[in-house]
Amino acid sequence: MEFPRIVKIKQRFNGPLVEDIDTEIANQFSRLELARQVKPGMRIAITAGSRGIANIAAIIRASVNELKKLGAEPFIVPTMGSHGGATAEGQVEVLNSLGITEDFCGAPILSSMDVVQVGETPGGMPVHIDKNAYEADSILLMGRVKVHTDFKSPIGIESGLMKMAAIGLGKHKQALLIHTHGVRGIRDIMPEVAKVLFEKAKILCGVAIIENAFEQTAILEAIPTASIPEREKELLAESAALMPKLPLEDIDVLVVDEIGKNYSGTGMDTNIIGRIRILGVQEPVSPRIKYIVASNVSEESHGNALGIGLADLTTRRLFDQIDHQTMNENVITSTFLHRAMIPIVLENDREAIRAAMRGNWGVEPEKTRFMRIPNTLHLEYIYVSEALLPELSGLDHIEIIGEPQEMEFDEKGYFPQWNH
Numbered sequence: 001m002e003f004p005r006i007v008k009i010k011q012r013f014n015g016p017l018v019e020d021i022d023t024e025i026a027n028q029f030s031r032l033e034l035a036r037q038v039k040p041g042m043r044i045a046i047t048a049g050s051r052g053i054a055n056i057a058a059i060i061r062a063s064v065n066e067l068k069k070l071g072a073e074p075f076i077v078p079t080m081g082s083h084g085g086a087t088a089e090g091q092v093e094v095l096n097s098l099g100i101t102e103d104f105c106g107a108p109i110l111s112s113m114d115v116v117q118v119g120e121t122p123g124g125m126p127v128h129i130d131k132n133a134y135e136a137d138s139i140l141l142m143g144r145v146k147v148h149t150d151f152k153s154p155i156g157i158e159s160g161l162m163k164m165a166a167i168g169l170g171k172h173k174q175a176l177l178i179h180t181h182g183v184r185g186i187r188d189i190m191p192e193v194a195k196v197l198f199e200k201a202k203i204l205c206g207v208a209i210i211e212n213a214f215e216q217t218a219i220l221e222a223i224p225t226a227s228i229p230e231r232e233k234e235l236l237a238e239s240a241a242l243m244p245k246l247p248l249e250d251i252d253v254l255v256v257d258e259i260g261k262n263y264s265g266t267g268m269d270t271n272i273i274g275r276i277r278i279l280g281v282q283e284p285v286s287p288r289i290k291y292i293v294a295s296n297v298s299e300e301s302h303g304n305a306l307g308i309g310l311a312d313l314t315t316r317r318l319f320d321q322i323d324h325q326t327m328n329e330n331v332i333t334s335t336f337l338h339r340a341m342i343p344i345v346l347e348n349d350r351e352a353i354r355a356a357m358r359g360n361w362g363v364e365p366e367k368t369r370f371m372r373i374p375n376t377l378h379l380e381y382i383y384v385s386e387a388l389l390p391e392l393s394g395l396d397h398i399e400i401i402g403e404p405q406e407m408e409f410d411e412k413g414y415f416p417q418w419n420h
Helices: 021-031 056-069 088-097 131-135 161-168 171-179 182-200 225-242 316-320 324-334 349-358 386-392
Strands: 006-011 043-048 073-078 115-120 126-130 138-144 203-211 217-223 250-259 288-297 313-315 344-346 370-373 381-385 398-405
Touching: 006 386, 021 056, 021 217, 043 056, 043 131, 056 073, 056 138, 056 203, 073 088, 073 131, 115 131, 115 171, 115 182, 126 131, 126 171, 126 182, 138 161, 161 171, 161 182, 161 203, 161 225, 171 182, 171 324, 182 225, 203 225, 217 225, 250 349, 288 316, 288 349, 313 316, 313 349, 316 344, 344 349, 370 386, 381 386, 386 398
Parallel strands: 043 073, 043 138, 138 203, 250 288, 250 370, 288 313, 313 344
Antiparallel strands: 006 381, 006 398, 115 126, 203 217, 370 381
16 A cells, blocks of 8 residues: 545534625624714725635625715725735735725725835834825725734734734835834734824724634624724634634644635644744644645735745645745745745655655554645545544544545646545
8 A cells, every 4th residue: 555545524613604794794884883984075995905815805895885875985905015026016916816806896996005104113113004095084994803823912913903904004114114023023013003003094993804614704893993902802712713623633644735825824824734933933732743745826826835835845736836026025024934945846746745654754554644635724624544534433523424545646646626
């Protein structure tokens, strides 16, 4: 036996679900009584980031429609730091790839890398804001609240509205300033930058998005600007409780079919794979994965293979698609250089798995603890090796589908396209 036999399993997750985006946004805006704040003719900037957030285009469109009902003139501002190659055109391209277009959302996209300084933090860092947003009458801050992939915050502020305000609205210039300080920058200074923006910029409110384990919209909540710091802490805890995870903690070989910015800002979610790889930051205690194979990069990433450095092996297919300029711009801005380092490049999935098993000292093929996932965001269906079945069969949330079979590869040595 050259490779272990594998079988598909299904994980069952529970969580809330927003079924009607338009109605929920209308209800949230009504709850905050935005009609008292929004006057006819007001130009309102709506932030739009680079993450692959479920229903993000529909959420923005619903917000546009509600603001128009109040007589406002909304427009969309890319808020993604250095992403999109740190260019105005590149950031529009990123939004369009996420379905955020002028036609669909019903509002113009005003993209510029120009910023205006509005103040500085208590520690002396200059605070900047997108020029188009600054010149608007008000700003609707929108973003997903989720555990961060680089750090754990002692104050409960990680990836969310405050990060969108600080690094998103601050564009490339603010991203560079914050990331220059490494983890301390995004963990400790980022919230200070956001608080300055809350004081100096005309932010109407925040719209927090939380997703469930199926990457579905679980919670939409409009938050008064002054309440964002405290409420975001509470929403972060709710988001963490809904996150998916791998069903077991000890794995010999994990194959990730696709890495990509639409799955995680780090290409692979560090909370899922148990790897951070930032200088001076302690690695998570679980899961414990000996070897990770990154097989492909998503089309939505446009060649930005940031996160490939979290893997041990990759394939010729992925390597040939890398846009080094875009990836390097992103990783150098972040200062977390290890995440763009190129691992061992093998010809295909088959050879990468063979090399990983070769390094799995003293473990027979049939005893290899193997998993294959489509990406780190979608973990409902997973392929696992036969050796894991005794542990998995005792878990209430796991359904074993079919019988163990030999691994199958196509004529180029890659796994067939994922089929749920």
